[in-house]
Amino acid sequence: MPPxxxxxxxxxQKATLSAKKGKTKVTIRxxxxxxxxxxxxxxxxxxxxxxxxxxxxxxxxxxxxxxxxPWQELKKIPKxxxxxxxxxxxIRQGLAFGINDTSKAIEKGIxxxxxxxxxxxxxxxxxxxxxxxxxxxxxxxxxxxxRDILKTTCGISSAALALTDTEKxxxxxLIVKNLHEKYPVPKRxxxxxxxxxxxxxxxxxxxxxxxxxxxxxxxxxxxxxxEDPMVVIDDDNEKSTVYLYRDSKNKRVFVPSKSDAGPxxxxxxxxxxxxxxxVDSPPKKLYKxxxxxxxxxxxxxxxxxxxxxxxxxxxxxxxxxxx
Numbered sequence: 001m002p003p004x005x006x007x008x009x010x011x012x013q014k015a016t017l018s019a020k021k022g023k024t025k026v027t028i029r030x031x032x033x034x035x036x037x038x039x040x041x042x043x044x045x046x047x048x049x050x051x052x053x054x055x056x057x058x059x060x061x062x063x064x065x066x067x068x069x070p071w072q073e074l075k076k077i078p079k080x081x082x083x084x085x086x087x088x089x090x091i092r093q094g095l096a097f098g099i100n101d102t103s104k105a106i107e108k109g110i111x112x113x114x115x116x117x118x119x120x121x122x123x124x125x126x127x128x129x130x131x132x133x134x135x136x137x138x139x140x141x142x143x144x145x146x147r148d149i150l151k152t153t154c155g156i157s158s159a160a161l162a163l164t165d166t167e168k169x170x171x172x173x174l175i176v177k178n179l180h181e182k183y184p185v186p187k188r189x190x191x192x193x194x195x196x197x198x199x200x201x202x203x204x205x206x207x208x209x210x211x212x213x214x215x216x217x218x219x220x221x222x223x224x225x226x227e228d229p230m231v232v233i234d235d236d237n238e239k240s241t242v243y244l245y246r247d248s249k250n251k252r253v254f255v256p257s258k259s260d261a262g263p264x265x266x267x268x269x270x271x272x273x274x275x276x277x278x279v280d281s282p283p284k285k286l287y288k289x290x291x292x293x294x295x296x297x298x299x300x301x302x303x304x305x306x307x308x309x310x311x312x313x314x315x316x317x318x319x320x321x322x323x
Contacts, residue, residue: 029295035288036190039130041183042118042142051115051141051179052149054172060091063155094165097150099126102162106132111162113139113176117146120159129160135191139173139180 008016043051074082096105105111106129114133120126133140151157163169163176185192244253298304 037188096162
């Protein structure tokens with residue numbers, strides 16, 4: 001009889017290490033989420049190419065590439081001319097690069113249009129820019145490949161760009177405005193119904209001129225004198241300040257007058273107020289309950305980390321070879 005190979009029973013198979021490893025447990029977490037809908041106006045690839053062409057055409061070169069001049073050409077130039085600096089030009093005026101500068105421009109009310117990169121991770125970093133742009137009705141677009149086009153055109157890689165000058169870059173602002181109309185804000189957005197500025201109103205404060213017949217008309221050379229609000233004029237046309245100053249530490253400056261206490265009313269008429277039970281007023285605010293989402297862990301997390309580490313290493317090797 002040939003020897004038979006030993007076989008494990010089901011109980012023995014369960015007790016082995018390979019059976020104990022098995023599949024990893026899937027952890028599910030309950031997370032509270034906002035009930036409002038998020039706004040992400042991502043443009044198409046054709047629209048992105050139009051924006052890239054407008055950016056490369058209108059935006060200036062801010063950070064210049066370092067030039068290596070050979071010594072054979074440099075020694076021909078006198079030392080005084082080498083030390084001379086080029087006149088500084090305000091080429092960055094009208095542009096706000098980065099998330100912080102863009103948010104500051106929105107707060108100041110000087111942002112006329114905003115561009116956001118689609119490659120931002122996590123998107124939570126730029127969601128406040130979109131919410132505030134909806135609140136203030138600022139044309140905003142999410143552009144794929146914005147970092148690369150800004151790096152090649154301006155020399156600065158940025159996740160967000162705000163145009164703060166209405167007179168500069170008119171063609172780019174017009175394209176952003178026309179494309180923004182194709183991406184309406186969802187009605188379930190948190191700032192859809194509470195916009196601070198109407199469509200017809202601009203960010204600039206308007207000046208209101210009030211004409212009065214009794215008030216004499218002023219000319220360009222005339223000066224309007226504003227009286228001090230802390231000065232009080234009595235019946236005898238004597239000016240006195242509202243501030244009281246102490247002459248000595250032993251005397252009080254303000255002496256309150258005696259109060260004329262009247263009779264205390266014990267009963268109150270019932271017709272002076274409305275009881276809450278008689279009037280059923282509808283609630284003024286509508287509160288939305290939070291949503292509960294069930295989130296699973298990412299199984300490919302370790303693989304993604306290994307891939308990122310490999311990309312960094314290959315990038316460093318390429319830089320060393322280029323040098």
